[in-house]
Amino acid sequence: MDIQLDETDRRILDELTRDGRMSVRALAEVVNISRSHAYSRLERLQDLGVLEGFSAVVNPARSGLGTSAYVTLTVRQHSWRDLSERLRHVPEVKHMALVGGGDVDVILLVRTRDNEALRRVVLDVLQAIPGVLSTHTFLIFEDLSNP
Amino acid sequence: MDIQLDETDRRILDELTRDGRMSVRALAEVVNISRSHAYSRLERLQDLGVLEGFSAVVNPARSGLGTSAYVTLTVRQHSWRDLSERLRHVPEVKHMALVGGGDVDVILLVRTRDNEALRRVVLDVLQAIPGVLSTHTFLIFEDLSNP
């Protein structure tokens, strides 16, 4: 899984993380390589699976998702494949992680319109999943992403 | 904080979340509006702060960040401003949330090169922050983002 990335690769990823719509021309300029080379690098990074794609950065609260929470799950059997597949179909679940190191097995980042919708997701959707023994909800008052 | 978004706005955000480098021409086509109109919508969404920008989607593991963990913090005084400002300068902290609903005050998503680097971040950086009473680390075995 480990891949050799040199300084140029890292700077390319940095720049594109900062501005995902930056033109290849401008990118080549700031990292001091030729345009052709920039194209090759990009293609290579995508082929390697390092650069998975590009996405809009949307403010959850301002786009109608006023409530966020971390929800932890304790599950009976660790059929992570089935569980993650099932969770992937819950649009309110924005991020899911299988974890170790405590009494908790799964941590979910959930975003909903309001608290009532969060309640429904936790009680009617998550707790209804077979194998889910218990849940705990940590309401998020404020959250920040770090580039 | 609440903003009126219609179906078209939502579809624009959906499409750009799926492909952040999609051309405005293609975007206008799939959501059935004119190009000029698409430009206006985009400008409006950015002005409203709904669309914050665009970013590359980088695979953490393949880009050299082989270890990920959720680290919870219990803090003495809730000087969230100071704390979040301080955490923002820790590059390994990718996401931070001020939460309620348990004995935990802050939840951090941390990504490092390896377990040793994670240990250093938790022990030398996070636990060294004034006001941080205790930490708990949940190692992430696998994690997925949901579009």
Add this chain to the structure above:
DNA sequence: TTTGAAAAATAATGACC
């Protein structure tokens, strides 16, 4: 690997329904 040329596609703006 770099540079330059050149065609095709796209961005961005403005005038006008």
Add this chain to the structure above:
DNA sequence: GGTCATTATTTTTCAAA
């Protein structure tokens, strides 16, 4: 909001150095 027209940029490929 929408359409059309226009100009500026960018993408992408290819050949040559």
